[in-house]
Amino acid sequence: MTPSEIRGRIRRGEWTGTTSGLCPGYVQANLVILPAELAAAFREFCERNPRPCPLIEQTEPGAIAPSSAPGADLRRDVPRYRVYRNGVLASETSDLASLWRADFVSFLLGCSFTFEAALGRAGITLRHQEAGTVVPMFVTDRACEPAAPFEGPLVVSMRPIPAARVAEASAITARFPESHGAPVHAGDPAALGIENLRVPDYGDAVEIRPGEVPVFWACGVTPQAVVERARPELMVSHAPGHMFLTDLPAETGPRSAEEERVGS
Secondary structure (H helix, E strand, C coil): CCHHHHHHHHHCCCCCCCCCCCCCCEEEEEEEEEEHHHHHHHHHHHHHCCCCCCEEEECCCCCCCCCCCCCCCCCCCCCCEEEEECCEEEEEECCCCCCCCCCEEEEEEECCHHHHHHHHHCCCCCHHHHHCCCCCEEEEEEECCCECCECCEEEEEEEEEEHHHHHHHHHHHHCCHHHCCCCCEECCHHHHCCCCCCCCCECCCCCCCCCEEEEEEECCCHHHHHHHHHCCCEEEEECCCCCEEEEEECCCCCCCHHHHHHHC
């Protein structure tokens, strides 16, 4: 199915789950919606933190159809939204129509789901896809570069990777800088201030089997952790694991020297 067809199913309530694995070859995006008065500050935050917040598109105030997905409706085409009021998660919904405001500015940020198809083509199995669950995500002790009023910790997603293939996975994902790029860390989670991989802050825990290494990528859920400190009157985001599907093709770029080496 095409991204447009999937968005139609989401809009009709026929798909409510995670978007991991959907529409391989197309860019999936995290969504952040803020009042226009905060748009410039949040854009600056994204520009200062391109790993967790790679900016794909910023809409005009009130626009519901981004240029990356003509005909889409940002109010209804995400399986599940989160609504934050004064920095606190107030509700979740599948339809923003009743909440929509003329001053809402939407930001689409690259998502690591975009590069998962490339890992799959290389034969690197992803545990959360096997289980049909949401990829686990963790708040780290690494601080993002602040852009007032936005400041806070880096959030990462984690995927168990066979130790012998970590370098290959890193090289593959490095070809997707607009979808978080290469991992920020592989190995001991304590290096990121993560105490227990069985208790993710977002998403669902997955098994790490013998011979596997936990590998961590910067994550577009970072703004949801940051908003708890910025405490804007209102912010809307996608629910973790439930992305907006764009019509943009996933740009893989040339194979890196490391990918050529490990793949030979």
